[in-house]
Amino acid sequence: MPALVEIERLFVSYGRTLAVRDISFAVSKGEVFGFIGPNGAGKTTTIKVLATLLRPSGGFARIDGMDVTKEPQKIRRRIGYVPDFFGVYDDLTTSDYLHFFAAAYRVDHGRRMAVVEDVLALTDLTGKKDSPVDALSRGMKQRLGLARILIHDPDLLLLDEPASGLDPRARIEMRELLKELQKMGKTIIISSHILHELSQICTRIGIIEAGRLVAEGSLTDIYRRLDLKRVIHVQIVNLSEAMLQSIRAIPGVASAEPAIDRLSIHIREDVIQVEDLLIRLHQLGARVRMYQPEAMDMETVFMKLTEGKTA
Numbered sequence: 001m002p003a004l005v006e007i008e009r010l011f012v013s014y015g016r017t018l019a020v021r022d023i024s025f026a027v028s029k030g031e032v033f034g035f036i037g038p039n040g041a042g043k044t045t046t047i048k049v050l051a052t053l054l055r056p057s058g059g060f061a062r063i064d065g066m067d068v069t070k071e072p073q074k075i076r077r078r079i080g081y082v083p084d085f086f087g088v089y090d091d092l093t094t095s096d097y098l099h100f101f102a103a104a105y106r107v108d109h110g111r112r113m114a115v116v117e118d119v120l121a122l123t124d125l126t127g128k129k130d131s132p133v134d135a136l137s138r139g140m141k142q143r144l145g146l147a148r149i150l151i152h153d154p155d156l157l158l159l160d161e162p163a164s165g166l167d168p169r170a171r172i173e174m175r176e177l178l179k180e181l182q183k184m185g186k187t188i189i190i191s192s193h194i195l196h197e198l199s200q201i202c203t204r205i206g207i208i209e210a211g212r213l214v215a216e217g218s219l220t221d222i223y224r225r226l227d228l229k230r231v232i233h234v235q236i237v238n239l240s241e242a243m244l245q246s247i248r249a250i251p252g253v254a255s256a257e258p259a260i261d262r263l264s265i266h267i268r269e270d271v272i273q274v275e276d277l278l279i280r281l282h283q284l285g286a287r288v289r290m291y292q293p294e295a296m297d298m299e300t301v302f303m304k305l306t307e308g309k310t311a
Contacts, residue, residue: 004029004064004156004187005050011058012045019045021211022059027189027204029155032182034202035191042211043191044084047160050189051081063156080149082142084161090134094125097133098147105152119147123177139170146177157181159190175201220270229254229266232274234281235290236263246284250277262290 005027012020020042027033035043048054049061052072061068063075089097098116107115120126123143128136136144142162149157162178163171178201181188192198198205199219206216215222222228236243239258247256247265252272256265267277274293281288 002029003027005033005189006062007046007050007059008061009059010046010049010056010061012042012049012054013057018057019211020049023208023211023213024059025206025213025216027187029187030182030185031203032178032188032190032201034198034205035189035208036193036198036205037191037208038193041208043208044160046208047081047158047189047191050156051079051158052076053081077152078154079156079158080152080154081158082145082149082160082162084164090132092133093130094133094136094144095120095129097144098151101148102151107151115151119150122150122180123147124173137170139166139173142166142170142174143177146181150181155187157186157188157190159188161192162190163192224268224270230269230274231294232265232267232277233290233292233294234263234265234286234288235261236281237287237289239263239286243284243286247281247286250280253277 003026007026008024010020010023011018023042023046025033035046037043045054049056049068050063052068052075055069064078066075068075089100092100095116098119099112102112102116117126120129123146125140125143125147128140133141133144146157146159146162159178163174166174178188178190182201190198190202202219204216204218205222207214207222215225217225244256244258244263247253247263250272252268252270254266254268256263258264265277267274272280278288278291
């Protein structure tokens, strides 16, 4: 797919502080790009550049071929931006709030009612359309923020910490909503430090620290770069020394070590998948009582790639 977002050698400074240092990456149409890093790493600054709210100190950023510094008004019609904290008009109802922004986005008056109803339904806020905005929970306000930026049907969504401060249920609801937007073909750039959740929805991730992009690519690419191995705990009823040697000889198996009540198998997922290993075990005649893969969490990736610095 062609790149919708292109950032090349981007620098951004606040006075003498260099917040973003020589960042380059591209995001194709329909991708979900996760921007991961600690507070102060440069995530928000980069997103603000794409939202045309900050001018780069060096390098360039383009959206659909348009330079963010030269064509900001055209770009703003193509994007939807949700900051980590956005203001709401407390004296409006949810429906009034969205109608206000529909007018601001110049949505045709004849379509406005239908558009508002559609985004309320998509964000599961139909039941709250007559509720005052200030009576909404934080999770509902975050969904309202997404509803607001969907009013004008943008191509690119820029989401800065959309799950920040949400309780576990609200985070799950937000994740499912983002998956639905992904199915609709939206291109999404989302920043977060909630690593595990991003790994479930992103096609690619970029890990940023101290203003520098320290890793970028698919999860498989990054796992391969770090030589990370998935651990699978297996109980085999008829395990023998000969079978153990056969398991160790399976392509993609890095090691297989017996423990008291199980066998711990380390695999390289770029060579063999978890499901395929189970098939190979059955082909070796193994009678498998338990098969338990450990979660490959983003926290492990993050800690291996970063040192806890900020810009």
